[in-house]
Amino acid sequence: MSITTLANTMATANGSGYLQLRGVGKRFGETVVLSDLDIDIGEGEFISLIGPSGSGKTTTLRIIAGLESPTTGAVLVDGKDITALLPNERDFAMVFQHFALFPHLDVFQNVAYGLRIRGMKKAEMERQVLPMLERVGLRELATRKVGELSGGQRQRVGIARALIVKPRLLLLDEPTGSLDTKLKLAMQTELKALHKESGLTFIHVTHNQSEALALADRVYVMNDGRIEQQGSPTEVYRYPATRFVADFVGRNNLIDGTLEHGSFRSAMGTFPAGAGAAQLPGGAGTAVIRADAIHLGAAEPGAASLPVRLDALEYAGSIVTWFLRGPAGPLTADVPADDSGRLDPQIGDAYEAWWNPDDVHYLRAETRDGLKGG
Numbered sequence: 001m002s003i004t005t006l007a008n009t010m011a012t013a014n015g016s017g018y019l020q021l022r023g024v025g026k027r028f029g030e031t032v033v034l035s036d037l038d039i040d041i042g043e044g045e046f047i048s049l050i051g052p053s054g055s056g057k058t059t060t061l062r063i064i065a066g067l068e069s070p071t072t073g074a075v076l077v078d079g080k081d082i083t084a085l086l087p088n089e090r091d092f093a094m095v096f097q098h099f100a101l102f103p104h105l106d107v108f109q110n111v112a113y114g115l116r117i118r119g120m121k122k123a124e125m126e127r128q129v130l131p132m133l134e135r136v137g138l139r140e141l142a143t144r145k146v147g148e149l150s151g152g153q154r155q156r157v158g159i160a161r162a163l164i165v166k167p168r169l170l171l172l173d174e175p176t177g178s179l180d181t182k183l184k185l186a187m188q189t190e191l192k193a194l195h196k197e198s199g200l201t202f203i204h205v206t207h208n209q210s211e212a213l214a215l216a217d218r219v220y221v222m223n224d225g226r227i228e229q230q231g232s233p234t235e236v237y238r239y240p241a242t243r244f245v246a247d248f249v250g251r252n253n254l255i256d257g258t259l260e261h262g263s264f265r266s267a268m269g270t271f272p273a274g275a276g277a278a279q280l281p282g283g284a285g286t287a288v289i290r291a292d293a294i295h296l297g298a299a300e301p302g303a304a305s306l307p308v309r310l311d312a313l314e315y316a317g318s319i320v321t322w323f324l325r326g327p328a329g330p331l332t333a334d335v336p337a338d339d340s341g342r343l344d345p346q347i348g349d350a351y352e353a354w355w356n357p358d359d360v361h362y363l364r365a366e367t368r369d370g371l372k373g374g
């Protein structure tokens with residue numbers, strides 16, 4: 001047995017998932033763009049990579065696709081090291097952040113491209129392309145030049161073109177990034193349905209956290225070229241592991257203070273700590289309170305409460321966001337529109353804000369201090 005075969009056998013024995021990134025790092029010249037990424041994806045999963053602009057999401061996808069080689073680490077499929085394989089030797093297809101369509105070709109020709117370069121006959125191409133166009137709602141536009149399509153239609157051409165070659169893995173870079181809100185939601189529904197129907201593995205990149213939480217089975221949160229946290233949308237949303245995640249995912253209030261003897265002491269006040277603190281040792285920490293866990297009006301018995309003033313309001317459908325000022329800093333509350341209406345909010349007026357102490361999630365100070373710039 002050669003050394004490579006031996007290494008592959010061992011990797012297979014260790015590998016739990018379909019696609020793995022092991023200690024992947026990437027430098028462009030002196031700039032470190034990715035550091036020590038470990039990603040493990042099961043076949044058929046819908047994964048979202050989220051993170052702010054420049055956090056390394058596209059670079060990660062390009063490394064998976066083989067369009068970029070990692071400086072360190074390896075990419076494995078079914079436990080086999082594929083780091084050195086060319087993009088066309090991998091069973092993947094990618095839909096790019098910026099449309100990479102041929103503007104002078106029509107919709108049919110764009111989608112058929114991957115089949116044509118494989119030397120497929122016209123009749124067979126039609127047999128495959130037309131149902132695909134039907135599926136993404138572009139059958140009527142088959143002969144339209146892609147230069148004359150809307151952003152959403154072009155995005156669907158990109159997805160159809162990627163799916164037509166029957167990849168095992170679909171990589172989607174900001175597939176809804178250039179769409180308006182209504183189209184974005186329609187495209188999300190389509191993506192979810194395509195994923196379900198096809199049974200393929202999807203890796204989807206977005207800086208829109210609500211899209212990721214809505215679509216993905218599992219989310220990887222990236223910051224500055226590292227994975228901050230991975231988990232189900234619920235885990236990441238309700239139990240952020242770091243200050244960065246608490247800030248980036250959802251709308252959270254972060255209050256620094258000290259946990260001791262069942263209380264949380266901070267410049268905003270001293271509050272009952274609640275069940276979230278039960279397993280934690282005392283000491284410095286940050287209370288993370290979701291904006292929709294902050295209520296206004298008469299507090300329930302046992303609640304944590306503090307006096308606030310109303311600075312500003314934002315109306316967004318069934319939710320009204322109250323921007324408040326507490327004794328030592330701002331506080332944000334997402335209030336159901338009906339409740340908000342009953343309170344007849346007046347900018348500048350005093351209110352009592354309260355929350356159920358059991359709704360608070362705590363971060364320990366080590367986590368906080370471990371982050372640069374936090």
Ligand SMILES: Nc1ncnc2c1ncn2[C@@H]1O[C@H](COP(=O)(O)OP(=O)(O)OP(=O)(O)O)[C@@H](O)[C@H]1O
Nearest residue numbers: 028031033051052053054055056057058059060207
């Ligand atoms: N070819 C390159 N040469 C040098 N630096 C690069 C190159 N490609 C990307 N970078 C840098 O790597 C970092 C990560 O870029 P990347 O495109 O992966 O970010 P991203 O998370 O996809 O951001 P966005 O949300 O804006 O698309 C950025 O600072 C970027 O400027």
Ligand SMILES: [Mg+2]
Nearest residue numbers: 057058059097
């Ligand atoms: Mg990008």
